[in-house]
Amino acid sequence: MSYKDLNKIDGKIDKERIREKDSNALKVIESVFDFQTSMVLVKLMNKGILKDISFVISTGKEANVYHAYSSKKEEFAIKIYRTTTAEFKRNWIYVQGDPRFKKYKKGTYSFIYTWAKKEYKNLKRMLNAGIPVPKPEIVNKNILIMSFIGEKQNAAPLIREVNLKKPGKVYSEILDILSLMYNEAKLVHADLSEYNILYYKNKPIIIDVSQAVLLDHPQAAFFLYRDVSNINRYFSSLGVKTLNNSDLFEQITGVQPNPKLELYEIDR
Ligand SMILES: Nc1ncnc2c1ncn2[C@@H]1O[C@H](COP(=O)(O)OP(=O)(O)OP(=O)(O)O)[C@@H](O)[C@H]1O
Numbered sequence: 001m002s003y004k005d006l007n008k009i010d011g012k013i014d015k016e017r018i019r020e021k022d023s024n025a026l027k028v029i030e031s032v033f034d035f036q037t038s039m040v041l042v043k044l045m046n047k048g049i050l051k052d053i054s055f056v057i058s059t060g061k062e063a064n065v066y067h068a069y070s071s072k073k074e075e076f077a078i079k080i081y082r083t084t085t086a087e088f089k090r091n092w093i094y095v096q097g098d099p100r101f102k103k104y105k106k107g108t109y110s111f112i113y114t115w116a117k118k119e120y121k122n123l124k125r126m127l128n129a130g131i132p133v134p135k136p137e138i139v140n141k142n143i144l145i146m147s148f149i150g151e152k153q154n155a156a157p158l159i160r161e162v163n164l165k166k167p168g169k170v171y172s173e174i175l176d177i178l179s180l181m182y183n184e185a186k187l188v189h190a191d192l193s194e195y196n197i198l199y200y201k202n203k204p205i206i207i208d209v210s211q212a213v214l215l216d217h218p219q220a221a222f223f224l225y226r227d228v229s230n231i232n233r234y235f236s237s238l239g240v241k242t243l244n245n246s247d248l249f250e251q252i253t254g255v256q257p258n259p260k261l262e263l264y265e266i267d268r
């Protein structure tokens with residue numbers, strides 16, 4: 001594909017501004033990312049939003065996360081969703097019926113862009129509700145830029161990688177977060193576990209929220225029950241005296257869970 005075709009993909013890309021130094025950057029970027037992703041990254045560099053993509057923090061099933069610097073030397077985390085992955089096929093249930101994404105069209109690219117946007121919107125909503133999450137900066141196609149949790153290029157660890165001195169305190173902080181998420185942000189995380197909580201400056205920070213659903217999602221109660229079970233399982237393994245799953249569910253929602261939900265207790 002030539003630069004001419006580029007304008008068709010995104011009319012906003014200004015050919016003239018892809019200067020010589022950028023074309024070197026482009027060569028490096030293109031060796032790692034696919035063409036469309038490279039073009040978005042170069043565009044963000046031309047706009048001065050990104051200066052440098054430093055290194056990969058994580059390579060997951062659906063996305064890779066990179067460390068980057070802005071032109072103002074802020075540290076960012078860039079989550080780049082893979083445009084080729086079978087994993088997305090099972091993810092439509094988290095989007096279907098969400099009034100925020102009524103216009104979602106079938107097709108892998110469209111789905112992945114929607115998925116990235118969903119993570120951006122969910123992060124914003126959580127941040128507005130006072131939940132500790134990375135601050136979302138920009139979403140463009142399959143790329144989400146957010147604040148980097150960590151400092152001087154050292155990413156904060158997951159809580160599962162930390163030897164928590166006071167696990168009981170962290171447990172109760174996470175219960176407060178669950179309550180804020182449900183009652184203020186009106187969302188259920190739907191993939192909450194020790195794998196999606198960072199530990200930074202002695203506080204839990206919630207990440208990976210693309211699959212979070214609004215409360216009126218038909219399976220919101222099931223997802224919440226699963227989140228609650230995961231958190232209880234993890235913290236009881238650390239010796240914390242946890243609430244039982246149904247009591248915690250009730251504490252968050254104000255209602256008892258449907259007894260059928262207990263059938264779905266899942267171990268990761
Ligand atoms: N804002 C951030 N700051 C620092 N590190 C981050 C940030 N966001 C994500 N990470 C790191 O990248 C990893 C993957 O992020 P995330 O969980 O959002 O993606 P994922 O697609 O679910 O990946 P996986 O399949 O590995 O779970 C996290 O476990 C964390 O170590």
Ligand SMILES: [Mg+2]
Pocket residue numbers: 195196208
């Ligand atoms: Mg994750």
